[in-house]
Amino acid sequence: MTDLDRRDILGMGALGLAAAAFPGFASAQEGGDAAMRVLPPDMDRETFGRAVAELRAIVGENWVLADVESAISYDKSYIPDPRDMHVPSGAVAPASAEEVQAIVRVANRYRLPLWPVSTGKNMGYGQATPATPGQMVLDLKRMNRILDVDPDLGTALLEPGVTYQQLQNYLDDNAIPLWLDVPTVGPIASPVGNTLDRGVGYTPYGDHFTFQCGMEVVLPDGEILRTGMGSTSNPSAWQAFKWGYGPYLDGLFTQSNFGIVTKMGMWLMPAPPVYKPFMIRHPDMEDVAKIVETMRPLRVSSLIPNVNLMMGAAYQLAMFNRRSDVWDGEGPVTDEAIKRAARAEGLGMWNTYFALYGTEEMIAAIEPIVTGAIEASDGEVLTEVEMGDNPYFHHHATLMRGGLSLEEIGIVRWKGAGGGLAWFAPVAPAKGEETAQQTQLAKQILGRHGFDYTAAYAIGWRELHHIIALLYDKSDPEDEARADQCYRELVTGFGERGWASYRTGVASMDLVASQYGETNRAFNAKLKRAIDPNGIIAPGKSGIA
Amino acid sequence: MRPAAIVVLGTALATACGASNAPPSDTPRPPEQVYRETCGYCHGANVGPVIRGRQLPPAAVRPIVRQGSNAMPAFRPTEISDSELDALAVWLEASEADPQEQGQ
Numbered sequence: 001m002t003d004l005d006r007r008d009i010l011g012m013g014a015l016g017l018a019a020a021a022f023p024g025f026a027s028a029q030e031g032g033d034a035a036m037r038v039l040p041p042d043m044d045r046e047t048f049g050r051a052v053a054e055l056r057a058i059v060g061e062n063w064v065l066a067d068v069e070s071a072i073s074y075d076k077s078y079i080p081d082p083r084d085m086h087v088p089s090g091a092v093a094p095a096s097a098e099e100v101q102a103i104v105r106v107a108n109r110y111r112l113p114l115w116p117v118s119t120g121k122n123m124g125y126g127q128a129t130p131a132t133p134g135q136m137v138l139d140l141k142r143m144n145r146i147l148d149v150d151p152d153l154g155t156a157l158l159e160p161g162v163t164y165q166q167l168q169n170y171l172d173d174n175a176i177p178l179w180l181d182v183p184t185v186g187p188i189a190s191p192v193g194n195t196l197d198r199g200v201g202y203t204p205y206g207d208h209f210t211f212q213c214g215m216e217v218v219l220p221d222g223e224i225l226r227t228g229m230g231s232t233s234n235p236s237a238w239q240a241f242k243w244g245y246g247p248y249l250d251g252l253f254t255q256s257n258f259g260i261v262t263k264m265g266m267w268l269m270p271a272p273p274v275y276k277p278f279m280i281r282h283p284d285m286e287d288v289a290k291i292v293e294t295m296r297p298l299r300v301s302s303l304i305p306n307v308n309l310m311m312g313a314a315y316q317l318a319m320f321n322r323r324s325d326v327w328d329g330e331g332p333v334t335d336e337a338i339k340r341a342a343r344a345e346g347l348g349m350w351n352t353y354f355a356l357y358g359t360e361e362m363i364a365a366i367e368p369i370v371t372g373a374i375e376a377s378d379g380e381v382l383t384e385v386e387m388g389d390n391p392y393f394h395h396h397a398t399l400m401r402g403g404l405s406l407e408e409i410g411i412v413r414w415k416g417a418g419g420g421l422a423w424f425a426p427v428a429p430a431k432g433e434e435t436a437q438q439t440q441l442a443k444q445i446l447g448r449h450g451f452d453y454t455a456a457y458a459i460g461w462r463e464l465h466h467i468i469a470l471l472y473d474k475s476d477p478e479d480e481a482r483a484d485q486c487y488r489e490l491v492t493g494f495g496e497r498g499w500a501s502y503r504t505g506v507a508s509m510d511l512v513a514s515q516y517g518e519t520n521r522a523f524n525a526k527l528k529r530a531i532d533p534n535g536i537i538a539p540g541k542s543g544i545a
Numbered sequence: 546m547r548p549a550a551i552v553v554l555g556t557a558l559a560t561a562c563g564a565s566n567a568p569p570s571d572t573p574r575p576p577e578q579v580y581r582e583t584c585g586y587c588h589g590a591n592v593g594p595v596i597r598g599r600q601l602p603p604a605a606v607r608p609i610v611r612q613g614s615n616a617m618p619a620f621r622p623t624e625i626s627d628s629e630l631d632a633l634a635v636w637l638e639a640s641e642a643d644p645q646e647q648g649q
Contacts, residue, residue, distance in 0.1 A: 062622075063623075065622070070622075072611060072612050072619070073611050073612065073613070073619040073620065073621040073622070074619075074621065075619075076612065076613040076618060076619035091621075093622075093623045119624065120621070121618065123618070127618070127619075128621075139621065139623050141621070141623035141624055142623050161623070165582050169582075187582060187583065187586050188583060188586075188618070188624070320591055320649070322649075391591070404586070405586065406586035406587050406590070406592060407586075407590060407591065407592055409587065409592060409618075410587075410591070410592040410649065412616045413592075413616045413649070417615045417616055418615055418616065419615055419616030419617070420616075475615065
């Protein structure tokens with residue numbers, strides 16, 4: 001289906017639609033057991049039923065979703081999962097930290113593994129699905145209070161279920177001149193969830209964990225820990241000072257399974273008087289090395305205060321086009337075909353986005369330094385004057401001021417309506433020489449499986465992220481199996497060269513963890529055993545079992 | 546498209562925040578708001594197909610939203626409640642097409 005076809009919908013009942021979209025749904029029905037889903041490992045049906053009854057007593061009847069139909073939303077995932085390994089047993093949705101504590105106590109008694117999600121919109125990394133089958137999703141979306149926003153300090157204290165949209169509405173309703181920093185799926189995603197997964201955005205506050213300050217955590221034994229200044233007798237500096245005293249603990253609760261974060265503090269950027277977005281256009285694939293060399297000193301010195309995002313033309317085109325619009329040949333789409341299509345849309349092979357923020361005088365002083373350096377690299381420096389309503393420029397100009405958009409998720413339809421996306425995101429130092437080898441290796445591995453090089457590079461500060469969108473057709477089981485194999489080869493192939501991922505999907509957490517060394521893994525495992533002896537919080541998260 | 550080159554922003558100072566220690570609200574949001582703040586970011590925004598003004602049957606809309614058919618994300622009862630979804634589906638069926646919207 002290239003479009004939502006009303007006749008098809010009319011011809012299918014709800015169950016038919018479900019069966020078409022989710023083969024597992026149909027087989028469960030046919031198996032004569034409509035009530036039960038995948039069970040937690042080593043747990044029989046009766047025990048699971050008793051655990052569910054206890055959870056219902058805590059959160060209410062409606063907020064435990066443990067049958068096929070009601071829990072189906074938790075199965076959705078864009079990443080390849082050809083063997084259906086990442087299916088939860090159900091979900092429980094508490095409304096408060098006290099309910100989370102009570103759930104954790106039940107989970108300990110039954111050894112019921114819980115997979116916490118904030119809004120479960122970790123697109124291209126597995127959404128709400130767990131690292132191992134049968135975990136129960138701990139859906140924190142109902143905990144959606146904005147507990148505090150301090151307009152003077154530019155701080156906020158949020159529960160995990162708050163979305164960027166909700167926070168923006170709050171800032172608008174109260175005329176608070178603070179900016180958000182959003183990931184690409186801002187409206188429906190959670191600042192807490194994105195920060196805990198060490199996600200990024202596009203304003204000067206783009207490294208979200210850097211701008212996090214203070215947490216409340218329900219520990220695996222049900223106790224509540226407040227980090228930083230949060231446990232002092234007057235925690236008024238909880239959101240103002242990150243470090244508190246003694247070992248810094250907040251990092252333990254990111255990309256990990258040592259606790260359930262129920263409140264998180266974060267810093268918000270004061271809206272600058274003037275915001276000016278730029279785009280730099282370079283014509284050739286090999287230009288990316290000199291772009292990195294040009295941009296690094298500007299970024300390291302903070303003359304440019306936000307991430308320098310170098311968007312490859314194929315990735316850009318995938319946002320607003322389908323693959324069949326630009327390529328009908330065999331194998332991966334060629335650079336020539338991409339270049340032709342890109343030119344028609346006002347794009348180069350690399351399109352680098354950055355912005356300046358400040359007063360008119362500040363921007364007037366910095367702009368000539370920046371543009372002089374860029375023009376020396378043969379890049380075309382473009383602003384709204386030249387780009388006008390160009391949708392690509394408009395999109396990135398929106399993101400770099402923390403604006404809400406879901407346009408970029410259009411890439412999941414590059415290969416067809418079936419969707420399919422897995423992010424591969426290896427890290428290197430911000431050196432131009434790293435790019436040629438990486439691009440070559442990526443194209444080689446992707447090409448072997450028939451996939452396109454839809455990618456971007458980003459200089460966060462001193463590091464270079466290579467962000468590769470592995471786009472495939474999830475409605476085609478063969479394409480899904482190829483994508484799964486290809487992703488593993490990307491992780492392994494890049495890992496052998498020392499380019500390991502900063503983040504990965506639920507299907508590859510062990511694989512990536514293995515690249516960070518046995519001592520590191522053993523240390524994490526030792527912490528896990530000490531903190532969570534029953535292994536109830538998200539076993540397998542980041543390869544920590 | 547909104548102009549984006551140089552945006553001079555307001556500097557109004559806010560004093561009262563009204564942040565909440567109350568329990569989460571279960572008050573259903575009106576369908577227009579659910580559409581604007583969730584569906585409309587893709588449908589009609591050049592990402593997903595246009596769905597307004599097409600008399601889509603509510604009985605089909607509900608499972609599509611819950612399952613996330615094809616390339617669409619799934620939306621859970623904790624994100625869009627059952628009553629919000631029912632109202633949204635009825636509103637969508639009766640909605641007029643918006644000529645500003647573009648589909649994919």
